[in-house]
Amino acid sequence: MENPELSIVVPSHDRPLRLRWLLNALDAQTLDRCLWEVVVCHDSFGVETDRVLATHPLADEGVLRSTRLPAGTAPPGANRNAALKLARAPTIVFTDDDCRPPRDWLENVLRAVRKYPDTIIQGRVEGDPHEYSMRHSAYPRGQYFPRVPRPWAECCNIVYPRWLIDEVGGFVEDVYSGEDTDLNLRALDAGGRYVGDEEMLTYHAIEEGTIRDWIRGMAKWSDLALLFKRHPQLREALPLWIFWKRSHAWLPLALFGVHAARRHMWGGLLLVPWGMQWQNRHPGIRGRLRFLIELPGWAVIDLAEMVVLARGSVRYRTLLL
Secondary structure: OOOOOEEEEEEEEOOOOHHHHHHHHHHHOOHHHHEEEEEEEEOOOHHHHHHHHHHHHHHHOOEEEEEOOOOOOHHHHHHHHHOOOOOOEEEEEEEEOOOOOOOOOHHHHHHHHHHHHOOOEEEEEEEOOOHHHHHOOOOOOOOOOOOOOOOOOOOOOOEHOOOOHHHHHOOOOOOOOHHHHHEEEHHOOOOOOEEEEEEEEEEEOOOOHHHHEEEEEEEHHHHHHHHHHHHHHHHOOHHHHOOOOOOHHHHHEEEEEEEEOOHHHHHHHHHHHHHHHOOOOOOOHHHHHHHHHHHHHHHHHHHHHHHHHHHHHHHOOOOOO
16 A cells, blocks of 8 residues: 555544445445555544544555544645645545445546546536435435536545645635635646546435524535635626526525515516426426425525525625525
């Protein structure tokens, strides 16, 4: 393990069970162990994460190494930077502790790296097949993008040449969201090349969320305003240059429609463009009824997200909704 070709870098925070599932999936990889290593940095509370890292078979084999930062102090960029200091390979593979890759993931990663040398490569992400049923819960949370590369350059499945990361100084450590997009944009400004590889597939967790779960996890999104302040060219990917999601752009019209419907029947038509964003969640007649029942909850989630982004807009003096 003195000269691996790939270093898999993982940040973690208080998800010991999912981290174990990730490590188990890496333990099952078909790529020869002499070609890769795993480096984890976490800032978890308690001892569970340290126990997972110390007792996992990959640690016994010398494939897994880890470090930690003071509990609750590190945004994802800080954890990744600390792990990078231990990484020894010329190619860095980023993934997250709530991913569970298929057995041939690293084989496909290495194939892509050899096909596109010295290139940033983003792989496809789908929902974890073991948790597929969660997609039918009321307010599921997860990541899914079948077409790559994306302008956001999410770090749940992406490859960077090590020299390029070093050249731009690694991740910023003053935000809790958008640090992966920020790194990508600075790397491109430094002359990096960015491509997608759909065969480089990994799976992301699907969680059975509630409205409360969504709202509790929203605070970090206020930092997105700083991302768009630092990189205004990103606004080209936003609806009307200021809305983070398409559903956010239609929500004000929908809320006005609710108010107008009290006096005029046509007011209800103003809800249609926003409601169309969610119409394909559940098939069939029962699915359409369930869709109507869930809509108020999605409105609450969208509105709460816009409030969080508005707070970030005030803090960083740039408009993002």
